[in-house]
Amino acid sequence: MSAVGATAFAALVWGSVLAVIVVFVYVAGSLLAARDRTRKE
Amino acid sequence: MTSTGLALGVTVLTVLAVTGVGLLAVRGRVRSVEDFIAARDSVGRGTMTATVVASTTGAWILFSPAEAGAAFGGLPAVLGYALGSAVPLLCFIPVGRRIRAVMPAGHSLTEFAYARFGPAMYGFVLVVSVFYMFVFLAAEMTGIAGALSLVADVPLWQTSALVGGFVLVYTVYGGLVASIVTDTVQTLVILPLLAVGFGGAVAALGGPAELHATAVAADATLLDPGFRPGLAFGVYVAVAILGSNMLNQGMWQRVYAADGDRALRDGLAVAAAAVVPMVLLAGLFGVAAAGLGLTDSGTASVAFFVVLETAFPTWVTVVVVALAVLLVMSSADTMFNAIASVVTADLARLLDRPDQRRLWTVGRGLTVVVAAGAVAVGAQGYSVLELFLTADLLAVAVFVPFLTGLYTSRLSGGGALAASVCGLAVGVARFPPLRGPLTALPGASALPAPSFLASFIGAAAVAAVLTFVATAVGDAGADLETLDRDVRRLDDPVADGGENEEMDRR
Numbered sequence: 001m002s003a004v005g006a007t008a009f010a011a012l013v014w015g016s017v018l019a020v021i022v023v024f025v026y027v028a029g030s031l032l033a034a035r036d037r038t039r040k041e
Numbered sequence: 042m043t044s045t046g047l048a049l050g051v052t053v054l055t056v057l058a059v060t061g062v063g064l065l066a067v068r069g070r071v072r073s074v075e076d077f078i079a080a081r082d083s084v085g086r087g088t089m090t091a092t093v094v095a096s097t098t099g100a101w102i103l104f105s106p107a108e109a110g111a112a113f114g115g116l117p118a119v120l121g122y123a124l125g126s127a128v129p130l131l132c133f134i135p136v137g138r139r140i141r142a143v144m145p146a147g148h149s150l151t152e153f154a155y156a157r158f159g160p161a162m163y164g165f166v167l168v169v170s171v172f173y174m175f176v177f178l179a180a181e182m183t184g185i186a187g188a189l190s191l192v193a194d195v196p197l198w199q200t201s202a203l204v205g206g207f208v209l210v211y212t213v214y215g216g217l218v219a220s221i222v223t224d225t226v227q228t229l230v231i232l233p234l235l236a237v238g239f240g241g242a243v244a245a246l247g248g249p250a251e252l253h254a255t256a257v258a259a260d261a262t263l264l265d266p267g268f269r270p271g272l273a274f275g276v277y278v279a280v281a282i283l284g285s286n287m288l289n290q291g292m293w294q295r296v297y298a299a300d301g302d303r304a305l306r307d308g309l310a311v312a313a314a315a316v317v318p319m320v321l322l323a324g325l326f327g328v329a330a331a332g333l334g335l336t337d338s339g340t341a342s343v344a345f346f347v348v349l350e351t352a353f354p355t356w357v358t359v360v361v362v363a364l365a366v367l368l369v370m371s372s373a374d375t376m377f378n379a380i381a382s383v384v385t386a387d388l389a390r391l392l393d394r395p396d397q398r399r400l401w402t403v404g405r406g407l408t409v410v411v412a413a414g415a416v417a418v419g420a421q422g423y424s425v426l427e428l429f430l431t432a433d434l435l436a437v438a439v440f441v442p443f444l445t446g447l448y449t450s451r452l453s454g455g456g457a458l459a460a461s462v463c464g465l466a467v468g469v470a471r472f473p474p475l476r477g478p479l480t481a482l483p484g485a486s487a488l489p490a491p492s493f494l495a496s497f498i499g500a501a502a503v504a505a506v507l508t509f510v511a512t513a514v515g516d517a518g519a520d521l522e523t524l525d526r527d528v529r530r531l532d533d534p535v536a537d538g539g540e541n542e543e544m545d546r547r
């Protein structure tokens with residue numbers, strides 16, 4: 001039970017760190033795409 | 042302890058950099074009061090995500106979630122906080138679409154309250170909304186001043202004046218446009234700082250397995266997902282955040298700033314997905330602090346910084362100071378402009394033929410007044426927790442009747458106000474911070490035991506039930522299709538007397 005709890009806790013921690021990075025990539029990618037669209041127009 | 046000079050130096054560099062970005066980026070982009078308070082249809086989904094993330098995540102994420110994890114119920118409290126922070130953003134997807142459909146030329150929630158419900162409900166919504174936003178702002182200034190005082194012994198007034206003063210400079214100049222531009226930059230800096238900072242901190246503390254073992258050994262309830270006090274905290278904090286955010290003018294401004302339904306939906310959904318891990322990671326620091334035996338009842342609110350001071354070298358503290366300053370600036374500029382915009386938009390309605398220059402002067406003047414008030418309060422080092430909870434309770438009692446007006450023509454202003462007041466009365470009767478004053482009233486001994494959970498849930502539930510009843514039995518006959526007739530864009534020649542040329546010369 002403790003091993004399951006520890007694994008779930010680790011997944012929560014590293015999953016959260018990963019999620020923050022994914023959002024950063026999304027925001028940066030969207031901003032770059034918007035800039036490219038504006039330049040083309 | 043980090044030296045005062047170093048902490049102040051980092052703070053000055055951070056505020057200078059953000060202010061510089063804000064001033065340079067908005068040059069020539071703010072040509073009317075409309076731009077100053079609405080920035081209508083100008084924001085794509087990436088910027089929408091960034092500005093919502095930056096506006097909603099202030100320095101509170103370094104204090105409150107960690108305090109919840111350390112003192113209010115461990116992991117379930119933190120999970121409730123994290124999910125509760127995301128729910129309002131998800132709610133704003135359908136509600137925001139509806140706001141844009143019902144009142145496409147609108148600017149503020151109080152404009153809607155007046156047009157839909159009349160002056161009494163408008164007054165109530167105005168007081169609740171401005172009170173909540175100012176308390177949020179004061180809490181942010183108090184939080185950053187307290188944090189720098191704790192880690193580097195910086196006097197409260199210096200931090201408060203420095204951060205408030207610089208935010209004021211670019212907000213007065215560029216209004217909402219400057220707020221959104223700086224939000225975008227701040228989010229691009231904040232997210233990697235959080236990921237690297239929190240990830241590195243967990244690793245430095247021995248990794249998740251070590252933290253888990255330490256917390257379980259110290260207090261098994263810290264990580265018990267079924268721990269009832271933690272679950273209760275998670276539920277009421279989620280309701281409190283939902284109510285207060287639905288009355289946050291900063292969010293209404295961003296609903297109008299989105300350049301379409303897709304930007305609105307994607308921006309809010311991704312922001313909601315971002316807020317959950319951000320709050321969760323911050324909250325786990327509180328769990329870690331409690332597990333490591335670093336907190337007691339007096340230091341739970343600064344659990345994050347206690348862990349920081351104890352376990353990390355100076356450079357990490359410096360990074361966190363910069364992060365905290367960025368977090369405060371991004372939400373402070375939102376609140377400066379949001380509070381000023383409420384009054385500016387109302388003034389445009391109240392004055393017969395307002396000209397742009399007058400409205401703009403009022404908008405800027407109000408921004409200065411709000412900033413001065415926030416700086417003054419932030420320098421006092423007050424405990425703002427009870428004020429925050431009081432503002433949340435007011436918002437929880439009013440948000441259901443208020444938003445129901447977007448969807449039905451049957452609910453009258455009187456019905457909405459009655460539902461709000463009755464909900465508030467039930468909430469006040471169980472509200473722990475008000476139990477002291479209430480005991481002086483006759484019959485107070487018959488009041489049920491105070492409880493935050495019962496207070497918030499009771500207020501929301503009673504207001505919702507009475508709203509349902511008022512909608513079912515009454516028929517106000519409000520015409521939602523014509524709500525927009527009294528609300529005009531502030532660069533509309535009809536509204537400003539056709540004097541746009543005057544602004545173009547500025």
